[in-house]
Amino acid sequence: MKPSIKMASVFALSALLSACQNDETPADNAPEASAMTVTQVTLLAPTSGDLTIDTLAATELPPVNGNRGGVSFSAPITSAAQLVAPTQLEQSSSDQYWRTVSGAELNKGINLAVSQSDSVIRVAPRGDASSGALRHSPAISPDQLRLYKVNKQTVDKSASLIQSMSDPQAMATAGIVDDSSALKLSQQATPGIYQLQVVQPLSANDSYLINVKEKGSPYQLALSAPKRLSSKAPQLAFDLKLSNSDIDLSPTATLKQSDGRYHRLAVVKQGDTWQAQVPDELAIPSSNLGLSEIQVDIETRVNNLPLIRTVKTAFKQYVPAAKLADEASIYWQDSKPTQAVFDLQVASPGRYQVSAVLVGTDAQGKQANILRAETAQWLDADGQVTLSFDAEQLEASGLGAPYAIKALELKDQGQMARLSYLGEAATL
Numbered sequence: 001m002k003p004s005i006k007m008a009s010v011f012a013l014s015a016l017l018s019a020c021q022n023d024e025t026p027a028d029n030a031p032e033a034s035a036m037t038v039t040q041v042t043l044l045a046p047t048s049g050d051l052t053i054d055t056l057a058a059t060e061l062p063p064v065n066g067n068r069g070g071v072s073f074s075a076p077i078t079s080a081a082q083l084v085a086p087t088q089l090e091q092s093s094s095d096q097y098w099r100t101v102s103g104a105e106l107n108k109g110i111n112l113a114v115s116q117s118d119s120v121i122r123v124a125p126r127g128d129a130s131s132g133a134l135r136h137s138p139a140i141s142p143d144q145l146r147l148y149k150v151n152k153q154t155v156d157k158s159a160s161l162i163q164s165m166s167d168p169q170a171m172a173t174a175g176i177v178d179d180s181s182a183l184k185l186s187q188q189a190t191p192g193i194y195q196l197q198v199v200q201p202l203s204a205n206d207s208y209l210i211n212v213k214e215k216g217s218p219y220q221l222a223l224s225a226p227k228r229l230s231s232k233a234p235q236l237a238f239d240l241k242l243s244n245s246d247i248d249l250s251p252t253a254t255l256k257q258s259d260g261r262y263h264r265l266a267v268v269k270q271g272d273t274w275q276a277q278v279p280d281e282l283a284i285p286s287s288n289l290g291l292s293e294i295q296v297d298i299e300t301r302v303n304n305l306p307l308i309r310t311v312k313t314a315f316k317q318y319v320p321a322a323k324l325a326d327e328a329s330i331y332w333q334d335s336k337p338t339q340a341v342f343d344l345q346v347a348s349p350g351r352y353q354v355s356a357v358l359v360g361t362d363a364q365g366k367q368a369n370i371l372r373a374e375t376a377q378w379l380d381a382d383g384q385v386t387l388s389f390d391a392e393q394l395e396a397s398g399l400g401a402p403y404a405i406k407a408l409e410l411k412d413q414g415q416m417a418r419l420s421y422l423g424e425a426a427t428l
Contacts, residue, residue, distance in 0.1 A: 034333060034334050034335075035333075036331060036332065036333050036338075037331070037332045037333075038329055038330065038331055038332070039329075039330045039332065039428070040327055040328070040329060040330075041327065041328050041330055041426045041427070041428060042326055042327050042426070043324070043326050043327065043328065043408070043422060043425055043426055044422065044424050044425060044426060044427075046422060047423065047424065049085040049088070049423060050085065050420075050421055050422050050423055051086070051088070051228075051418065051419070051420050051421040052420055053230075053320045053322075053323035053410075053419055053420050054232075054320075055232050055320065056320055056321065056322070056323060056345060056347035057231055057232060057319050057320055057321065057347055058319070058321065058347045058348045059231075059284075059319035059321050059347075059348045059350075059414075059415065061285065061287065061288050061319075061415075062288070063288065063350055063351065063413070063414025063415070064288045064289060064413070064414055064415070064416050065351050065413040065414055065416075066351070066414070067351060067378070067413075068351070068378040069377075069378075070375070070376065070377035070378070071375065071376050071377075072373075072374070072375040072376075072386065072387075072388055073373070073374060073375075074358075074371045074372065074373040074374070074387075074388060074389060074390045074393060075371060075372055075393075076370065076371050076393045076396070076397070077357065077369050077370075077371060077372050078369065079368035079369050079370075079397070079399075080368065080369070081369055083357055083369070083406055083407045083423065085407075085421060085423050086227075086409075086418060086421055087227060088226060088227060088228070089224050089225065089226060089227060090224070090225055090226070090227045090313040090314060090315060091222070091223065091224045091313070092222070092223050092311055092312065092313045093220045093221065093222040093223070093243075093311065094220065094221045094222075094223075094309055094310060094311035094312075095116075095213065095214050095215060095216075095217045095219070095220050095221075095309075096211060096212060096213035096214060096309070096310065097211075097212055097297065097308040097309050097310040098209060098210065098211050098310045099112075099209070099210045099212075100126065100207060100208070100209055100210075101207075101208055101210055102204060102205065102206065102207060102208075103137070103201075103202030103203045103204050103205060103206030103207070103208070104202075104204035104205075106140075106196070106197065106198045106202055106206075106208060107197075107198060107201050107202055107204070108197070109155070109195045109196065109197035110195065110196050110197075110210070111150060111193050111194070111195055112193070112194050112195075112196055112210070112212055113192075113193055113194075113212075113299075113306035113307060113308045114185065114189065114191060114192065114193075114194050114212065114214065115191045115214055115217060115219065115302070115305055115306070115307050116191065116214035116215070116216060116217040117185060117186075117187045117188075117189055117190070117191075118163075118184065118185060118187060118215065118216065119184075119185045119189070119212060119213060119214045119215070120182055120183070120184050120185070120212075120213045120215070121147070121182065121183045121185070121196065121210065121211070121212050121213075122171075122176075122180050122181070122182045122183075122210070122211040122212075122213070123140055123145065123180060123181050123182075123196075123208055123209075123210055123211075124178045124179065124180035124208065124209045124211070125137035125138060125139050125140070125178075125179050125180075125206070125207070125208055126207040126208060126209050127207075137202075137203075137206035137207050137208060138202075138206070139168050139179035139180070139181065140181055140198060140202075140208070141167060141181060142165035142166060142167055142181040142182065142183060143165065144198050144199045144200050145165075145181065145183060145196065145197070145198060145199075146196070146197045146198070146199060147160075147161055147162055147183060147185070147194055147195070147196055147197075148161070148194065148195045148197070149161060149189070149190075149192060149193075149194055149195075150192065150193040150194060150195055151192075155195050159188075160186075161185055161186050161188065161189040161194070162183050162184070162185065162186065163184045163185060163186040163187070164183075164184045165181070165182070165183055165184075166181060166182040166184075167181055168180060168181060180209075180211075191305045192305065192306070193306060196210070212308070218243065218244045219242060219243060219244060219245060219302060219307055219309070220242070220243040221240070221241075221242050221243075221296075221298060221309035221310075221311045222239075222240070222241045222242075222243065222311070223238060223239070223240055223294075223296055223311040223312070223313055224238060224239040224240075224313075225237075225238040225239075225294055225313045225315065226238075226315055227314075227315050227316065228315055228316045228317075228318060228417070228418065229278070229283075229292070229315055229316070229317050229318070230318060230319075230320050231283045231284050231285070231317070231318065231319045231320070232283070232320060233278065233283065234277065234278060234280075234283070235275040235276060235277050235278055236265075236275070236276045236278055236294060236315075237273050237274070237275055237276075238253075238273070238274050238275075238276065238294065238296065239272070239273060239274070240274055240296060240298075240311075242298070242300075242302075242309070245302050247300060247301075247302065249298050249300065250298065250300070251267055251274060251296045251297065251298050252264070252267060252296070252297050252298075253265040253267045253274075253276040253294060253295065253296050253297075254294070254295040254296075254297070255276070255278070255282060255292065255293070255294060255295075256292060256293040256294075256295060256312075257282070257285070257286040257287075257292050257317070258285065258286055258287045258289060258290035258291055258292050258317070259286040259287050261286065263282055265277055265278065265282075265294075276294060283317075284317075284319065285317035285318060285319070285415075286317075288414065288415045288416060289416070291314040291315060291316055292314070292315055292316070292317045293312050293313070293314050293315070294312060294313060294315065295310060295311075295312040296310070296311050296312070297309070297310050316416075316417055316418075318412070318415050318417035318419070319348070319415065320347075320419060321346065321347045321348040321350060321412055321414075321415070321419075322344055322345060322346045322347065322348075322350070322352055322379075322410065322412060322419060323344075323345050323410070323419065323420060324342050324343070324344060324345075324354070324408070324410055324420065325342065325343035325344070325345060327343070328340050328341060328342045328343075328405075328426060329341040330428050333391075335401065336389075336391065336394055336395075337358065337389055337394075337403055337428055338388070338389055338391065339386055339387065339388050339389065340356070340373075340386070340387045340389070340405060341384050341385070341386045341387075342354060342384065342385050342386075342387075343382070343383075343384055344379060344382065344383055344384065344385055344410075345382050346379050346380075346381055346382050346383065348414075349378070349379065349380040349381070350378070350379065350412055350413070350414035350415070351376060351377065351378045351379075351412075351413040351414050352376065352377065352378075352379055352385065352410065352411070352412060352413065353374065353375070353376040353409075353410070353411040353412075353413050354374070354375055354376075354385045354387060354408070354409070354410055354411075355372065355373065355374040355375075355387075355407070355408075355409050355411075356372070356373055356387055356405050356406065356407055356408040356409070356425060357369055357370075357371070357372050357373075357405070357406045357407045358370045358371050358372075358373065358389050358394070358403060358404075358405060359399075359403065359404045359405075359406055360394075360397060360399025360400055360401070360402075360403050361399060361400055361401060361402055361403075362398070362399055367404065368397075368399055370389075370393065370394055370397045370399055371389060371390060371393045371394065371397075372407075373387040373388060373389055374387070375387055375388075376413060401428075402427060402428065403427075403428040404424070404425075404426065404427050404428060405425040405426045405428065406423060406424060406425055407421070407422075407423060407425070408421070408422040408425035408426075409421045409422075
């Protein structure tokens with residue numbers, strides 16, 4: 001071989017080896033991802049405003065959401081957004097009352113207490129299914145209604161005290177589509193007892209809802225009651241107050257369950273709070289759909305004049321079918337949390353949703369929100385649910401350790417019910 005050819009071969013071989021070495025060098029120098037680590041955290045004790053589950057119970061009702069597929073996601077949230085705990089109380093006030101009466105009672109005449117001029121009396125037909133088939137009572141034209149003042153047990157029929165009338169068509173135009181008619185009392189109608197009567201006789205078994213609204217009355221009945229009631233709770237506590245009056249009240253309470261059935265509840269007073277006793281057979285919700293309702297009525301006298309009020313609030317009846325365990329596993333990579341795994345104790349198969357907010361710390365040492373993570377999945381028995389924290393969202397926040405989990409919430413999608421909430425859940 002000629003020297004020039006031999007030298008060229010050496011250079012070619014050298015270049016090939018050099019190229020191979022260059023291909024391997026970047027791989028050798030590439031930074032290695034840190035190993036995944038796992039730490040255990042204990043959830044913080046609940047504080048005022050949190051919702052907790054103590055004792056589990058099984059539910060037999062079919063789930064509203066029976067989807068067995070899983071879903072999980074996270075989304076950044078405003079760093080300074082306030083994390084507001086779900087409200088636990090529902091409040092309502094009333095200047096009106098309701099009564100259910102029969103056709104026979106309207107034929108004879110019913111007494112109504114009115115404490116305010118310009119009050120409105122509305123009469124709405126009701127359905128009746130007591131015979132097994134739903135029967136609707138006929139609407140009553142307002143010109144078939146008569147209203148008289150009762151003076152010392154004597155009915156005064158000498159003067160009409162009706163200022164105006166509205167028939168079912170006019171009421172429907174105003175957005176009230178229950179075939180009701182309405183009477184507005186004149187300003188000459190002084191507070192007292194009035195008799196409402198029909199001219200054309202009704203069937204004795206017809207049913208009607210009478211609503212007396214006293215707009216502008218200084219006597220408002222205010223009710224504050226829970227927004228949720230566990231099947232393990234034997235009573236529903238509520239606060240009741242009549243404005244511009246300090247008289248003692250003697251309320252009655254009625255439970256309207258989500259299936260539309262009514263049940264009278266015993267009421268006792270404990271200190272400044274009232275307790276409506278809920279029997280075991282009524283503590284279990286009748287349906288996972290919709291809300292139940294507590295209706296509170298009072299009949300009293302203020303300044304020696306009769307006063308009647310009805311006030312109601314809605315609430316969710318639910319079965320405590322699952323709860324989060326006291327500890328969670330936190331997965332880390334590159335000193336950043338990537339997942340939070342929670343053990344879930346389950347008394348009934350169902351679709352359970354867990355959500356939480358991951359917060360971090362800025363350069364000034366102040367906490368700020370990073371993202372909200374959510375997951376939902378079907379569990380037939382005790383199992384685990386995982387919240388995943390998006391690495392890009394975490395990096396974009398510019399926040400670092402120490403991290404914390406806040407607004408940790410557990411919902412039962414089968415019951416459409418919130419089971420628990422921890423405002424301050426864990427420090428990571």
